[in-house]
Amino acid sequence: MTDRKAVRRLDEIRAQAGEVPGVAVRRLKRVEEVELKLLDVDPGQATPFHVHPHAHEGVIMAGRGALRVNDVTQPLTSGDSFSIDPNEPHAIESHGSEPMRIVCLDCFID
Numbered sequence: 001m002t003d004r005k006a007v008r009r010l011d012e013i014r015a016q017a018g019e020v021p022g023v024a025v026r027r028l029k030r031v032e033e034v035e036l037k038l039l040d041v042d043p044g045q046a047t048p049f050h051v052h053p054h055a056h057e058g059v060i061m062a063g064r065g066a067l068r069v070n071d072v073t074q075p076l077t078s079g080d081s082f083s084i085d086p087n088e089p090h091a092i093e094s095h096g097s098e099p100m101r102i103v104c105l106d107c108f109i110d
Helices: none
Strands: 014-019 025-032 034-041 055-062 064-069 074-077 080-083 090-095 100-107
Touching: 034 090, 090 100
Parallel strands: none
Antiparallel strands: 014 025, 025 034, 034 100, 055 080, 055 100, 064 074, 064 090
């Protein structure tokens, strides 16, 4: 038997800050080639426009902003989901007065 806690409060999971100013990442779980994480993006902040070799899925839990994929920008609000293909340039921007909270799933499977 393990001492693993099956239920945790998000505010008890240490955020990894410093990678990108205004973007806090909480890594919730990684099993083999799949990682579940939570991103909090401060108002007026954004992830860098970037590319990675894996697929990326997300659900907006709070706040509002935009998803930029290649040259197209689409609005995001609470309850929206998005899907990024491998090697697709993208960025996520937070607009409004509250942080944008995003649950993300990274699939590192080719």
